[in-house]
Amino acid sequence: MREFRIGNLTIKLPIIQGGMGVGISMSSLASAVANAGGVGVIATAVIGVGEKDFFTNFLEANIRALKKEIRKARELTKGILGVNIMTALTNYSDMVKTALEEGIDIIFSGAGLPLNLPSFLTGKEKTKLVPIVSSGRAARIISKRWHEKYNYIPDAIVVEGPLAGGHLGFKREQLQDSDFSLEKLVPEVINEMKLWEDQGGKPIPVIAAGGIYDGADIRKFIDMGAAGVQMATRFVTTYE
Numbered sequence: 001m002r003e004f005r006i007g008n009l010t011i012k013l014p015i016i017q018g019g020m021g022v023g024i025s026m027s028s029l030a031s032a033v034a035n036a037g038g039v040g041v042i043a044t045a046v047i048g049v050g051e052k053d054f055f056t057n058f059l060e061a062n063i064r065a066l067k068k069e070i071r072k073a074r075e076l077t078k079g080i081l082g083v084n085i086m087t088a089l090t091n092y093s094d095m096v097k098t099a100l101e102e103g104i105d106i107i108f109s110g111a112g113l114p115l116n117l118p119s120f121l122t123g124k125e126k127t128k129l130v131p132i133v134s135s136g137r138a139a140r141i142i143s144k145r146w147h148e149k150y151n152y153i154p155d156a157i158v159v160e161g162p163l164a165g166g167h168l169g170f171k172r173e174q175l176q177d178s179d180f181s182l183e184k185l186v187p188e189v190i191n192e193m194k195l196w197e198d199q200g201g202k203p204i205p206v207i208a209a210g211g212i213y214d215g216a217d218i219r220k221f222i223d224m225g226a227a228g229v230q231m232a233t234r235f236v237t238t239y240e
C-alpha cells in the first residue's frame with residue numbers, strides 16, 4: 001500500500017470509499033474511512049431524506065442536510081473528506097455550491113459527464129475536482145472541455161468498470177465481456193490522462209473502481225498503474 005497525492009492532499013491509504021446515496025455513506029462512514037487514512041466520501045443523492053421538510057422543501061432540505069453532514073464529519077476527523085455528486089441529480093448545482101462553500105477537500109462527480117463542474121469554482125477554493133468515468137473516451141471529452149472552457153485539468157480521475165454498483169450504463173452482457181473489463185479500462189484511462197498531465201503540468205492519479213474487494217484486487221490495479229482504488233459495496237457491511 002503506497003500513499004499518493006491529489007494536488008496538495010496526501011492520501012496515506014490508497015483507498016477511496018465510494019459515495020453511496022440515499023443515506024448509505026454519510027458522515028459516520030466517511031469520517032471512519034478518513035480516520036483510517038483513506039478518503040471518506042459523503043454521497044449527496046437524496047441526502048435530505050431525513051429532514052422534516054424533505055417532501056415540501058426539497059432543495060433547502062438537501063442543502064441543509066449536506067451542510068450538517070459535512071460539518072459532522074469534520075468534527076469526527078482531520079482526514080480527507082470528499083462528496084459524491086451525480087450529474088444526473090436535479091439539484092446538482094446546489095450540491096456543488098454547498099460542498100464548495102463548506103470547503104470540502106474533493107468533489108467526485110459521475111453518472112453522466114460533469115462537463116461544467118469547474119464553472120462553480122470562484123477561485124478561492126482548495127477543493128479538488130475528480131470526474132468519474134467508464135471509458136478513456138469519456139475522460140478525454142471531460143478533460144478537453146474543462147481545459148478549453150475553464151483552463152482546468154482534472155485533479156484525479158476515477159474509472160469505474162462494469163462491476164461497479166451504480167449508474168454507468170453498462171449492458172448486462174458486458175458484465176462478463178473482457179473488452180469492457182476494468183483491467184482493460186484502467187490502462188486505457190491512464191494513457192489518456194498522460195496527455196492531460198503534460199498539458200496541465202501536474203500528475204493526474206487514476207483510481208480504479210468496481211468489484212474491488214480485497215488486498216489482492218487492490219494490488220492488481222496498483223501494479224497496473226492505478227494510484228489507488230475506490231471501493232463501495234464492501235463498506236456496506238462494515239460497522240464503523
Ligand SMILES: Cc1cc2nc3c(=O)[nH]c(=O)nc-3n(C[C@H](O)[C@H](O)[C@H](O)COP(=O)(O)O)c2cc1C
Nearest residue numbers: 018019020021043045164165166210211231232233
Ligand atoms: C448502495 C450503493 C449506492 C451507490 N450510490 C452511488 C452514488 O450516489 N453516486 C455514485 O457516483 N456512485 C454510487 N455508487 C457506486 C459506488 O460509489 C462505487 O463507485 C462502486 O460501487 C464501486 O464498486 P464496488 O461497489 O464494487 O466497490 C453506489 C454503489 C452502491 C453499492
